[in-house]
Amino acid sequence: xxxxxxxxxxxxxxxxxxxxxxxxxxxxxxxxxxxxxxxxxxxxxxxxxxxxxxxxxxxxxxxxxxxxxxxxxxxxxxxxxxxxxxxxxxxxxxxxxxxxxxxxxxxxxxxxxxxxxxxxxxxxxxxxxxxxxxxxxxxxxxxxxxxxxxxxxxxxxxxxxxxxxxxxxxxxxxxxxxxxxxxxxxxxxxxxxxxxxxxxxxxxxxxxxxxxxxxxxxxxxxxxxxxxxxxxxxxxxxxxxxxxxxxxxxxxxxxxxxxxxxxxxxxxxxxxxxxxxxxxxxxxxxxxxxxxxxxxxxxxxxxxxxxxxxxxxxxxxxxxxxxxxxxxxxxxxxxxxxxxxxxxxxxxxxxxxxxxxxxxxxxxxxxxxxxxxxxxxxxxxxxxxxxxxxxxxxxxxxxxxxxxxxxxxxxxxxxxxxxxxxxxxxxxxx
Ligand SMILES: C[S@@+](CC[C@H](N)C(=O)[O-])C[C@H]1O[C@@H](n2cnc3c(N)ncnc32)[C@H](O)[C@@H]1O
Numbered sequence: 001x002x003x004x005x006x007x008x009x010x011x012x013x014x015x016x017x018x019x020x021x022x023x024x025x026x027x028x029x030x031x032x033x034x035x036x037x038x039x040x041x042x043x044x045x046x047x048x049x050x051x052x053x054x055x056x057x058x059x060x061x062x063x064x065x066x067x068x069x070x071x072x073x074x075x076x077x078x079x080x081x082x083x084x085x086x087x088x089x090x091x092x093x094x095x096x097x098x099x100x101x102x103x104x105x106x107x108x109x110x111x112x113x114x115x116x117x118x119x120x121x122x123x124x125x126x127x128x129x130x131x132x133x134x135x136x137x138x139x140x141x142x143x144x145x146x147x148x149x150x151x152x153x154x155x156x157x158x159x160x161x162x163x164x165x166x167x168x169x170x171x172x173x174x175x176x177x178x179x180x181x182x183x184x185x186x187x188x189x190x191x192x193x194x195x196x197x198x199x200x201x202x203x204x205x206x207x208x209x210x211x212x213x214x215x216x217x218x219x220x221x222x223x224x225x226x227x228x229x230x231x232x233x234x235x236x237x238x239x240x241x242x243x244x245x246x247x248x249x250x251x252x253x254x255x256x257x258x259x260x261x262x263x264x265x266x267x268x269x270x271x272x273x274x275x276x277x278x279x280x281x282x283x284x285x286x287x288x289x290x291x292x293x294x295x296x297x298x299x300x301x302x303x304x305x306x307x308x309x310x311x312x313x314x315x316x317x318x319x320x321x322x323x324x325x326x327x328x329x330x331x332x333x334x335x336x337x338x339x340x341x342x343x344x345x346x347x348x349x350x351x352x353x354x355x356x357x358x359x360x361x362x363x364x365x366x367x368x369x370x371x372x373x374x375x376x377x378x379x380x381x382x383x384x385x386x387x388x389x390x391x392x393x394x395x396x397x398x399x400x401x402x403x404x405x406x407x408x409x410x411x412x413x414x415x416x417x418x419x420x421x422x423x424x425x426x427x428x429x430x
Contacts (some may be wrong), residue, residue, distance in 0.1 A: 008122055009075070009161070011068040011101045014060040018103045020111050022058070025051070026065040027090035033070070034090070040070060040330045069093045070329035072136045080114065089113075091277050095390045135161065136332060140213045141322070144370045152413070156369070159413035164326040166203040167194060167417065168220040169228050169255060173285050175219045177201055183214055186427050192204035194225045196400035197232070202416070218286040223251050226323070226410040230316065231255030232366045233397065233408070233422050237295055239263040243355060245299060245348065246270060250279030250291070252316055257288040266291045267307055270329065271298060299351035308355040312363065315352050317345045319373045321364040323419025328374040342372055349425075353388070358427060361391065365422035374421035375407055381425070391424040 027049065034300040044063055048054060054062070067367050069076060069090070076096045077088045088096075095112025098104050104116050126134055132142035133156035134380045168191075170177045177199055181191050189207060203223070209215055209222060231252050236242050236259035244253040247268035256266045261391030270276045273295035283291045296303060320336040321328060349364060356362045364381075382388060390406035402409045410420040 007127065008100055008119065009068070009072055011064050011097050013064055013103070014057050016103065018061070018098050018108060020107060021059055022065070023091065023094050023108060023111060026062055026069070026094045027344060028068050029062065030069055030090040033066075033390055034333060037334060039295045039328060041328075048260070055399055065094055065097055067329050068093070068097045070332060071325075072097070073197065073333055074133045074136045074138075075126060075129075075203040077118075078133045079125060131157065138332070138335065141332070143264040144322075144372075148369055148371050148374075153330070155413045156411060156419070159411070159416075160166055160325045162326060162350065162417075163226070164324075164418065165204070165416055166206050166209070167223060167225045167228070168201050168203065168209070169197075169217055169223040169231075170201060170220050172199055174217060174256060175214075178220055180214060182239075183219075184212075187212065187270060194228070196396055197225060197228050200225055200228050214429050216285065221251065221254055221282070221286065223255070225415060226367065226420035227257065227418075229401065229408075229417075230314070230363070230411055230422050231259070233393065233424055234259070234312045234314055234363050235394065235424070236260050236264070236312050240265075242266045242312040243304070243308065243310040244268045244314045244316070244317045245304075245352065245355075246315070247258075247293075247317060248272075248275045248315075248316070249281065250276065250282055250293070253279060253291050254282060254286055254288065255311070256314070257283065257286075257291045261423060264290055265415070267294055267310070268292065269296045269301075269304065270294060270376060299348045304351075304355055308359040309360065310355055311357055311360045312333070313343055313352045313356045313360065314346075314363045314365070315348045316365045319345065319372060319375075320366055322369045323367040323410075323412070323421075327418065333376065338370070338372060342377060345373060345377050346380065346384075349377070350384065353385060356427075360426075362388075362425040363422065365420060367418055367420050369419045369421075374409075378407060378423055378425075387428050388425050389428050390425045393424065 006316055013040045029047050031042050032038050033040050076093045079090045080092050082088045091112050095114035097115055098108055132139045145157055149156050170180050184191050190204040191201040194202050236256050238261045240260045242256050242260055244382050247253045250268050253266050253268040266289055268279055274297055276293045279293050319341055321331050325332050352362045407423040412418055412419050
């Protein structure tokens with residue numbers, strides 16, 4: 001028996017039959033994602049809108065094929081025998097995915113140019129190849145995983161190939177987790193509490209949630225456990241003045257609003273006004289009137305100085321997103337400009353210092369697994385700001401997460417959530 005890590009992956013197709021048109025569609029969507037850099041969920045939505053006749057199962061079939069190819073692209077290229085330095089065509093990759101599902105017939109082989117091979121030959125070929133190829137990673141990313149996780153790198157790489165769970169954060173102003181779990185169960189949705197997160201529930205199945213009455217009543221938000229941990233890390237207290245500097249669509253701002261309550265205030269900022277524009281509807285649904293949205297030019301925007309300083313400044317920094325590869329598998333193939341990202345992160349941290357009250361906390365977080373954006377970024381921050389230090393995390397966090405020198409990692413292979421990094425910074429008081 002081959003080692004479990006060497007087992008060939010198989011797409012879990014919702015329909016055990018693949019038609020030529022489905023292969024062509026999947027290849028076309030992949031071309032849009034990889035040539036034009038369109039995020040996979042947006043490219044799929046665009047295709048669904050353009051081809052309204054597609055049924056639910058057809059859509060699920062398409063999404064499964066596209067995600068499978070994006071996750072396993074290097075392994076597919078290896079099986080296709082693509083020479084080093086070259087990449088396979090989207091059609092070939094989809095064809096190989098269909099072959100791995102055991103569904104490649106003559107017509108599909110001709111369409112995709114895939115030569116059917118016995119499973120055992122393919123297993124042997126993969127067993128001989130590098131871990132990077134087996135895990136569908138660029139060589140430099142496998143090296144980064146090894147630098148960050150040492151002997152656990154393969155376990156993390158494997159976990160990143162799995163499907164992401166659906167986590168929710170219960171809005172304690174509307175209901176409490178046990179009551180919501182019962183409501184969900186009555187609708188056929190099983191959930192379990194997330195250890196360490198009092199308002200977190202993990203759903204056992206990936207079913208649509210946004211049509212539920214409880215969702216519209218603001219009883220919960222869909223939010224990965226990793227993001228919920230970061231809100232907890234802010235340790236925001238009732239009545240505090242909080243800045244969510246990179247708020248995006250405000251998932252974490254909502255959790256912070258709950259923590260500071262009606263007496264407190266959250267200023268949610270982002271350079272992308274379009275993202276931020278989704279927050280008012282979300283906060284109205286959750287019933288929070290203590291969040292204010294403010295688009296900014298960058299973290300040096302004078303408006304921020306005018307509104308500060310703050311008790312808590314959260315920097316949920318723009319990053320490579322390598323911790324979210326399960327939800328955004330296209331990021332595996334599109335290399336980010338790491339240098340530019342690290343420069344922005346450093347700037348955000350430096351500006352964050354000026355915006356944090358003397359006794360306040362500055363919380364730095366990324367959904368990256370790379371040391372460059374995490375531990376190394378914090379090391380350079382501390383070198384630039386010798387009057388700052390990494391604060392100790394509350395005991396609950398050090399027990400539940402992997403914490404080294406006050407810096408926490410949330411791991412897809414351990415916590416099951418997206419990969420995150422965070423630490424809490426504060427001024428030295430001596
Ligand atoms: C990781 S995302 C934030 C996700 C968000 N906090 C949430 O919980 O959904 C990073 C965000 O930083 C924003 N951003 C990028 N550069 C920025 C800057 N210089 N100042 C503030 N925000 C910035 C991006 O537009 C993006 O929305």
